[in-house]
Amino acid sequence: MSKNILHSWKNTPLASRVEEGSSKNFKTGSWRSKKPVHNKEICTNCLQCWINCPDNAIKVKDGNIDKIDYDFCKGCGICAEVCPVKAIEMKNEKDE
Ligand code: SF4
Ligand code: SF4
Numbered sequence: 001m002s003k004n005i006l007h008s009w010k011n012t013p014l015a016s017r018v019e020e021g022s023s024k025n026f027k028t029g030s031w032r033s034k035k036p037v038h039n040k041e042i043c044t045n046c047l048q049c050w051i052n053c054p055d056n057a058i059k060v061k062d063g064n065i066d067k068i069d070y071d072f073c074k075g076c077g078i079c080a081e082v083c084p085v086k087a088i089e090m091k092n093e094k095d096e
Contacts, residue, residue: 032075033071043087
């Protein structure tokens with residue numbers, strides 16, 4: 001099966017085998033009902049959110065939080081829970 005056919009997880013054929021190493025082809029961000037919003041002003045760049053994100057959706061550049069990749073963030077809220085200074089707020093997806 002061609003990689004180009006699998007634009008998102010919704011296109012995954014039922015009861016079929018998916019090519020190894022192809023998870024980047026499945027943008028799981030559409031699962032989200034709440035989104036994490038990062039406040040750079042109070043972030044201390046301790047990287048706890050980056051370490052704990054199960055989807056590798058928090059991107060780091062030069063040792064600092066760069067951005068949240070909303071194509072893959074599923075909105076689990078773990079990053080907001082572990083942040084010691086509450087620099088990540090979970091907001092309703094519809095409100096953004
Ligand atoms: S856990 Fe909070 S303070 Fe630490 S890097 Fe993430 S957003 Fe910044
Ligand atoms: S909400 Fe969950 S998936 Fe999204 S960035 Fe935070 S820890 Fe990662």
